[in-house]
Amino acid sequence: MQTDKGSLSTEDPEPQLIADAIAAFYQNNLTRTRSRRPPLASKIFPGITMIGAVPIFYHIPVTAELVRCIETGAHLPQATIVQRFILPVPNPALYMADGLVPLENRLVVMQCFEAFKAFVTED
Template identity: 50%
Template sequence: MANLVRSAKSGSSWGMNELIAFNIEVIDVNAQTFFGNAILPQLTLSPVILDNLEEPAGPLHKADMDFFAYMEDAMIIPPGEESLVDDFAAFVLKMMHYDEGRRVIHLRKEMGFEMCGQRVDAKTDVCVMERSGTGAKYLLLVQEDKRHLSRDDPEPQLIAEAIAAFYENNRARKAAGLPKLPSRTFAGITMIGTAPTFYKIPVTDEVLISLATSQYPTQVTTVTKLVPPVPFPERLANDGMKSLVNRRIILQCFEAFRQFLN
C-alpha cells in the first residue's frame, strides 16, 4: 500500500483508491455498537408525521406540511440534475433540533485541506456548525449520493469532507491563539432520497500530515458506519421514509445520532 501512486484530488473526486492509499477503512456495525445502546430513543415528534403515509387532509401546522412536501420532493430524482435531497436533509436536521443553541445549518459550505503538497477543495452538501469565540467549527457533514449523475461513491467524499472540516477547525483555533486539537471524530451522513446512512469519522493530525506529504499512515483510520435497522434494508434506498416503519426507525436514529455532535 505504501507504493500506491498518490496525487492531489478535491474531495468530490475522492474514491476507494484514496481510502486505500491513506489507510482508511470503513466497517459496518449494528445499532448497539454504533450508539452504545440497542434500544433506539423514543420520539416526541408530531403524530401527523409519524402516523401518516402522506399529508393528511385538513388544517395542519406548517412544520407538518413542510415535512411531507420536502419528503415528496426528495424522493424525485430529476434526470441530469441534482435532486432536492439537501433541502430535505437540512429540514430534518432542523426538525430534530440539530441547530439548538449556537449551532447553525448551512448548505454547500466550501472547505479545503492539504494533499500531496497542494491545497485542495472540499464542499459539503449540508453541515452543522457551532459558532463560538474561536469562530464557527464543523460538527456534522452530509453528502448526497449523486450516483444518478455520476459513478462517484458518496462515502469517500464524506470522509474527505471530514478531513477538511478537521483542517478548517484547527486553522480557526490557530487564528484564535489556541492549540490545535490532535484528533476529532466527526458525525457524517450520506443520503439517497430520504434514506440516510450514519458515520463516525475519526480524523487525526497524523492523517493530515500523511495527506500533505503523500505518505502512507502507519495507523489505520477506522470509520464506523450504520445503516438504519429497518425491516428490509435491501429496499431502504427506494422506500426511505415513505414507509411508516422506516420513518420511525430512521428518525429514532437521527435522535440518537445527535449525541455525537458534542
C-alpha cells in the same frame, strides 16, 4: 449541514463526506492556532449521507497525523477506520429502494436522527 447542490448523481457520497471531514479538521486546527488555542490531536466527526430519502450515519475519526500524511503524501502507519451505521429497518434488503415510504422505516429513521443529536457537538 452541507449539501452537494452541484449534482443529483447517484454516485457514492461517502468519499466526499470523508474528505470534507478531513478538510474541516484541518481548517478547525488552523483557526484554533490563529486564535492562540492549541490544535486538536484528533476529533471524531459525525456525518450523514443521503441517497434520496435514505440516510446513512457515520463516525469519521480524523487525526493530525492523518492530515500530515495527506499533506506530504506519506503512508499512515495504521488504518483509519470509518464506522458506518446502516439503519435497522424491518426489511434491510429493500431499504435503499423503499426509503421512507414504509411507516416502520420512518419510525426507525426518526429515532436514529434523534439519537444522532448526541454526537453533534461544537468545539
